[in-house]
Amino acid sequence: MSPQPPTGVHPQLAVDVVDRLEWVSGLYPGYRRAHAKGACYRGVFLPSGKVSTLTTAAHLQVDPVPATVRFSNFSGNPYIWDRSRSARGLSVSFHLPGGVSTDLVMVSQPVFVAATPQDMWEFLQAAEPDVFTGSPDPEVLRRYATEHAESFRGLRAVKKTPIPVSYATLRYWAVHAFVWVNRRLQRTAVRYRWEPEAGVQQLTDERAAAKSPNYLHEELAERLANGSVAFTLRVQLAGPGDATDDCTALWPADRTELTAGRLLVTGEVEDQAKAEQRMFDPTRLVPGLELSDDPMLAFRAQVYAVSHSRRTRGS
Ligand code: HEM
Structure with a gap:
């Protein structure tokens, strides 16, 4: 092996x-x-x-x-x-x-858009620019956000x-x-x-x-x-119980x-x-x-x- x-x-x-x-x-x-x-x-x-x-x-x-x-x-x-x-x-x-x-x-x-390397890979695929508009397809990004609820705060921070x-x-x-x-x-x-x-x-x-x-x-x-x-x-x-492994959470x-x-x-x-x-x-x-x-x-x-x-x- x-x-x-x-x-x-x-x-x-x-x-x-x-x-x-x-x-x-x-x-x-x-x-x-x-x-x-x-x-x-x-x-x-x-x-x-x-x-x-x-x-x-x-x-x-x-x-x-x-x-x-x-x-x-x-x-x-x-x-x-x-x-x-x-x-x-x-x-x-x-x-x-x-x-x-x-x-x-x-x-x-304060927070990032992906919590793991694999999620980052998926985020970059979702953020790929459309060949016609040069911008990411909002529908594909929305799908990423729906499938990765933890990314919501980071994506909102990017938008704002x-x-x-x-x-x-x-x-x-x-x-x-x-x-x-x-x-x-x-x-x-x-x-x-x-x-x-x-x-x-x-x-x-x-x-x-x-x-x-x-x-x-x-x-x-x-x-x-x-x-x-x-x-x-x-x-x-x-404080007690605060997660140390999640850069999408505050x-x-x-x-x-x-x-x-x-x-x-x-x-x-x-x-x-x-x-x-x-x-x-x-x-x-x-x-x-x-x-x-x-x-x-x-x-x-x-x-x-x-x-x-x-x-x-x-x-
Ligand atoms: C997996 C997620 C990430 C990827 C793929 C990524 C990718 C990169 C790459 C390729 C560079 C250029 C490195 C170089 O050539 O020296 C860079 C620089 C940088 N990244 Fe990230 N990054 C990630 C996460 C983050 C996070 C979470 C932060 C937030 C603190 C961050 C902040 C920065 C900053 C500030 C620089 C500029 C460093 C400099 O001034 O040389 N990145 N990133």
Whole structure:
């Protein structure tokens, strides 16, 4: 009998999903197969010192940590207009001593549209653009939603996704649960969220229509010329019975929340082409952090590796 891959490891499905992403968005050699349009920035993370009893993770103690930050649009099309109604990404690599880093890869919606790799595959099939209209067939998407009741919240979030005034005026969520481990090896499941210190601000469709196709990048350059851009890292702690394996579900809003620190984005990186080669990976952890049992986490790492390997060899 041939050995079975461990749970959460789906090498062929990861390849198939990247092929499908290329089909849905178009193939743009050298670019990420999702979140293709984006740019990298320098930053620093200032831990609050308030969570060190819950995790030994080095970036969540007391010392400031240099960071690389990337803002992006969700699409795999690097020429997509910024005024489109779609999710945005905020990825952060925290650079720790010894050349070690750990990443937080977040989007501007609190839940995802699929709970398992197989469901993601089915979602991508349902989201395939019609050859005549160039848009997904609403009837096929509706069927996916009916067959996957858990996807309802994520699909509604996609539909209602705001057109932001700025990358600096959106909330971003890690969507999955992660696990913190402290000095006594006690474990706490957590969910991360970046809160924009500039407040949440979005555009009406009319105001968005007047914006330049690249206004998000241009606006951020202006904002950074006048000072830094800041986000607060808020962390929700799981309560008894909260599921840690389902990125389509929220935990109750009354769960304890802590502030883990502040991110200051200070300017654009000098060598943008080199920085864009970087792969942000939600499963790149350091001691004091563990993955939850969410099957999508391990799967994302495989999908991103396929996308990264294709784009860095220029295909
Ligand atoms: C199975 C589901 C998913 C698939 C197939 C997928 C696919 C991808 C791919 C192919 C990339 C480009 C990777 C690279 O070349 O470096 C990417 C990037 C990204 N994904 Fe996902 N993704 C999934 C789930 C999610 C979820 C749940 C989130 C929410 C947190 C998310 C947020 C992001 C962000 C923010 C980036 C940009 C990373 C960067 O700045 O480099 N993705 N995704």
